Each structure stands twice: as structure tokens, then as C-alpha cells.
Amino acid sequence: MENIFPLELADVCFAPNGVPVLGNIHLSIAGDACTVILGANGAGKSVLMRIMHGLLAPSSGRLAWNGGEARPSGQALVFQRPVMLRRSALANVAYGLKLCGVPRIDRERRARQALARVGLAHLAERPARVLSGGEQQRIALARAWALDPRILFLDEPTASLDPGAARDVERIVGDIRLAGTAIVMTTHNLGQARRLADEIVFLHRGRITERTPAPEFFRQPRSAEAETYLKGELP
Amino acid sequence: MDAFGIALGLVVAGDAKLLAIIALSLRVSLSAVLLASLLALPFGALLAVGEFPCRRSLVVVVNGFMGMPAVVVGLLAYLLLSRAGPLGSFGLLFTPAAMTIAQALLVMPLLAALTRQIVADAWREYEEQLHSLGATVGQAIATLLWDTRYSLFTVLLAGFGRAIAEVGAVMIVGGNIDGVTRVMTTAIALETSKGDLPLALALGAILVMLVLVVNALTFATGSWVQRKLG
Numbered sequence: 001m002e003n004i005f006p007l008e009l010a011d012v013c014f015a016p017n018g019v020p021v022l023g024n025i026h027l028s029i030a031g032d033a034c035t036v037i038l039g040a041n042g043a044g045k046s047v048l049m050r051i052m053h054g055l056l057a058p059s060s061g062r063l064a065w066n067g068g069e070a071r072p073s074g075q076a077l078v079f080q081r082p083v084m085l086r087r088s089a090l091a092n093v094a095y096g097l098k099l100c101g102v103p104r105i106d107r108e109r110r111a112r113q114a115l116a117r118v119g120l121a122h123l124a125e126r127p128a129r130v131l132s133g134g135e136q137q138r139i140a141l142a143r144a145w146a147l148d149p150r151i152l153f154l155d156e157p158t159a160s161l162d163p164g165a166a167r168d169v170e171r172i173v174g175d176i177r178l179a180g181t182a183i184v185m186t187t188h189n190l191g192q193a194r195r196l197a198d199e200i201v202f203l204h205r206g207r208i209t210e211r212t213p214a215p216e217f218f219r220q221p222r223s224a225e226a227e228t229y230l231k232g233e234l235p
Numbered sequence: 236m237d238a239f240g241i242a243l244g245l246v247v248a249g250d251a252k253l254l255a256i257i258a259l260s261l262r263v264s265l266s267a268v269l270l271a272s273l274l275a276l277p278f279g280a281l282l283a284v285g286e287f288p289c290r291r292s293l294v295v296v297v298n299g300f301m302g303m304p305a306v307v308v309g310l311l312a313y314l315l316l317s318r319a320g321p322l323g324s325f326g327l328l329f330t331p332a333a334m335t336i337a338q339a340l341l342v343m344p345l346l347a348a349l350t351r352q353i354v355a356d357a358w359r360e361y362e363e364q365l366h367s368l369g370a371t372v373g374q375a376i377a378t379l380l381w382d383t384r385y386s387l388f389t390v391l392l393a394g395f396g397r398a399i400a401e402v403g404a405v406m407i408v409g410g411n412i413d414g415v416t417r418v419m420t421t422a423i424a425l426e427t428s429k430g431d432l433p434l435a436l437a438l439g440a441i442l443v444m445l446v447l448v449v450n451a452l453t454f455a456t457g458s459w460v461q462r463k464l465g
Contacts, residue, residue, distance in 0.1 A: 050363075055363055083360060085361070085382055086382040087382070095378075096368050099370050127463065
């Protein structure tokens with residue numbers, strides 16, 4: 001498999017219609033860690049993630065995968081609200097494989113495998129949209145995982161879920177990480193960040209104030225904004 | 236009430252001429268809707284998904300053409316198909332094929348406009364996910380058309396309702412020739428002008444029943460989908 005790392009952002013700014021959302025972003029993702037992006041609502045976490053994934057183009061600055069401009073295929077994004085196509089759970093997972101050019105004969109096997117890994121093999125034939133929010137999010141994870149991505153982006157994957165479903169998702173993300181996929185995720189759940197993160201990137205009003213190994217961050221963040229955030233106050 | 240009696244009598248008796256008229260109406264309008272949908276569905280989806288110049292203006296035009304008078308479409312089809320017209324060499328004027336083409340032209344804007352609306356709604360939900368998975372515009376259109384297929388079925392039924400109920404276009408390009416191009420609406424118009432009101436009413440009653448059946452189907456499909464797919 002070709003190497004897509006490092007993902008590098010150099011002086012990336014995002015200002016749609018002149019309204020600055022992100023500015024002066026320098027970030028390098030080596031692809032061997034679970035990076036959690038923390039920050040208050042509106043700090044630009046989701047936008048940063050969409051820019052890295054390629055859904056949004058930066059207004060200025062440079063984004064490069066292993067030195068190249070092209071958007072590589074070995075990546076996937078799981079949204080806060082899972083988008084389920086109007087078909088069975090299995091077909092939802094197989095759909096991602098189809099778009100990636102996986103031959104028909106391999107699709108069903110790989111899709112079933114992915115559903116089994118998230119513990120939903122028994123729901124394979126059910127229409128995805130009638131399943132619960134937690135089950136839908138696990139199908140979305142299976143759809144992403146089935147692609148064997150090198151890096152998986154997760155945008156507040158448990159924000160709309162109850163604690164039980166959130167735990168399931170967290171366990172699956174841990175499994176994906178153990179299988180060798182780099183993780184970049186946002187969350188508002190500090191317990192979750194503590195459990196999953198190797199390192200923390202802290203965003204404040206569209207700028208990165210620090211990037212710190214997770215244990216150190218939770219012991220003593222370097223930036224005053226992060227410290228205030230951790231104390232549960234708005235900076 | 237006489238009319239319904241006559242209508243019932245005609246249907247029960249299996250009047251061959253009447254049945255032929257009904258069959259031709261169904262055949263022409265069904266083929267017209269199928270023919271139109273081949274172009275209108277992908278085009279409507281492209282209007283919803285595609286990013287190209289003049290897209291908004293095109294949407295306005297297509298929406299506007301939904302209300303195109305059938306006689307005007309008939310006239311355009313007549314000009315296309317008449318001996319001197321660009322398609323004149325096929326000799327289609329005053330044949331069921333000509334009526335199918337005219338009705339297809341008539342319902343195409345309706346199908347495209349309704350398809351665009353339905354696909355645009357689904358696209359709003361799917362857009363980021365499909366981009367994330369790397370779908371091309373063509374793949375996105377195919378996915379959206381497939382995923383909205385039950386709603387699109389009701390669009391086809393709406394198109395069929397418009398086609399089978401119109402009289403202007405089929406009258407002009409078909410000519411209402413007895414046994415060849417006479418359909419229910421042209422037969423009703425003829426019987427009315429001849430003064431045979433009971434027969435006209437009877438035909439009208441059958442036509443209304445057909446349209447009601449189509450609408451019942453539309454409604455039933457809609458609620459079934461709602462239950463099944465959420």
C-alpha cells in the first residue's frame with residue numbers, strides 16, 4: 001500500500017465570504033497516533049477536519065499528503081449524524097466498497113466482515129434507516145472500516161448517542177486504532193478524549209494554541225485557553 | 236346517473252371498440268411516460284446535483300414548462316413530425332407513435348422538475364457522505380435516483396395522470412382517427428361535439444375512474460415506503 005503520510009497543513013486559512021473561521025494552521029499528522037482535536041463550540045474543529053479530509057478547500061495555505069497535492073483514497077470520515085442510504089445495512093457498507101472500485105464478488109464478503117467487527121452481523125439485511133442511532137453510527141463505522149483506511153476522521157461520533165451506544169462506538173474506534181489505522185477525532189467528551197487520545201490538538205477561535213501528548217495535556221495544558229477550557233469555563 | 240349506467244354497461248358488455256380505445260390510451264400514455272422518464276429523471280437529478288453555469292435559469296425554465304399547454308406541445312410536435320419537419324421522413328404523423336412522442340414532450344418538464352425537487356432533498360442529506368466516499372457526479376446521480384426510487388414512482392404516476400388526461404396534443408398529432416389514433420379524451424371531445432352526451436359522459440366516467448385508481452396507487456405506494464424505509 002502506498003504511503004500517504006505525513007499529512008501536512010502549512011499556514012492553512014479558511015474564510016468563506018471573508019469571515020475567518022480558521023487561520024494560520026500548521027499541523028503535521030504522522031499517521032501513527034490517535035489525535036483528538038479539542039476546543040469550544042465554534043472553535044473550528046469540524047471545519048479543520050473537513051479540510052484535512054478534503055471536503056472543504058482551504059482559502060489559502062497548503063495541504064499536502066506525503067508531499068503531494070492529490071487527495072488520497074486511503075481515508076474515511078464518520079460524521080456526527082450517520083448518513084444512511086435507503087437500503088439494507090449490508091448494502092450501506094458494500095456501497096462504500098463499490099465506490100472504491102472493489103470488485104463485486106469481494107464486496108459482500110468484506111461488508112459482512114466489517115459488520116461482524118462492529119457487532120451488527122445479525123442486522124445485515126435490515127433497512128439501515130429504521131435502526132437506532134447507535135446502530136446507524138456503528139454501520140457508518142463499519143462502512144469506513146471496510147475500506148481499510150490508513151486514516152479515519154471522526155467528527156464528534158458520539159455526540160448524539162446515549163452513554164451505552166457511545167461506549168460501543170468508543171470500543172470500535174479503539175479496535176480500529178489497534179488494527180493500525182491513524183485516528184483524528186473531535187469530541188466534547190473529555191473522558192473519551194483521555195481514554196482514546198495519544199495527543200491533543202487544542203483549537204481556540206480558529207487557531208491552534210497547543211499540541212501536547214495527552215497525559216501531559218490532562219495534567220497541565222500549556223496554553224491558558226486550554227487550561228480554562230479544562231476547568232469548564234469559557235475562555 | 237344515466238352516464239354511469241351506460242359506462243357500466245359498456246364495460247360489462249366488453250364493447251370491443253371501447254376496450255380498444257381504452258387500451259390505446261393506456262398504451263400511448265404509458266409509453267410516453269416511460270420514454271420521457273429515460274431523459275427526464277437523469278436530467279432532473281443533474282439539475283439537483285450538478286454544478287454548471289445557467290443551472291438556476293434552467294431550473295426556472297423547466298419548472299415553468301410544467302404548465303405548458305398541451306395544444307402548444309401538440310403544435311410543436313406537429314411541426315417536428317409533419318412532412319416538411321425535421322422528423323418528417325419517418326412518416327409518424329397521425330400514428331400512435333406520434334401521440335406517444337407528443338405526450339412524452341408534454342410530461343418531460345413535469346417529470347424533470349419533480350425529480351429535481353426530490354433528488355435535491357435527498358442530496359442535501361447525502362452530499363458530504365458521498366463526497367467523502369469519493370463519488371463522482373454520475374455515481375451520485377445513480378445513487379440518488381435509486382435511493383429515491385419509490386418517491387420517483389409517484390412522480391411517474393403524476394406524469395401518467397397528466398398524459399392520459401390531456402386532449403390537445405393527441406388531437407393535433409393523432410387526428411382522432413377511428414380505430415387508429417382515437418383515445419379516450421379525443422373520443423369524449425368528439426362525442427360531445429356530435430351531441431352524444433351520455434356516451435361522452437360514460438367515457439368521461441371511465442377516464443375519471445382510471446385517474447382515481449392511479450392516484451390511489453400513488454398514495455398507497457407513498458405510505459408503504461414511509462413505513463418500510465423510514
